[in-house]
Amino acid sequence: MPVTLEVKGENQMRNLAEKLTAEGVEHKLWIERPENTPTCLATRPYPKSFIASYFKKLKLCK
Template identity: 55%
Template sequence: MSNIVQYIIVRSDLKSVLNWPLGAIIAQCCHATAAIMHLNQEDSDTIAYLKDLDNMHKVVLEIKDEDSIKALSEKLKENDINHKLWIEQPENIPTCIAVKPYPKENVHKYLKGLKLMK
């Protein structure tokens, strides 16, 4: 599986400012991850990533707020990085991004300024 990794980027203000419970935040990540994996089920990197389920590599990063996550989604779109911006309904709140599995070197440069989620 070499260096294929999946990145998940979560808004840190969901917990610190909006007081969302941890379980609700984790559910957002699960929704986005399931969606992007489904949408890319025939992609060669996704197939390779899923061949070794016990050794999947995910990196969960945090991003400041709604404006920041929307800007990141646009930057990823502009650079043809396939991802799912999860928007919680019915509130219409963008909560997280799940990027499809990619070789690390294809994606890391777009996420360099982000820190691991705490």
């Protein structure tokens, strides 16, 4: 089931993407052009128990 979480800014999204890359978690960071701004990060489907630790500090987007 898809979940949408909120980050506080561009730096937090880029740091999360770097951490996921370092840990070998498959993901995609969408970059808006021509502004070169990250707008979305998506992971491939993983069991919640495996991926929850990376996203536990983020809040649900309302």
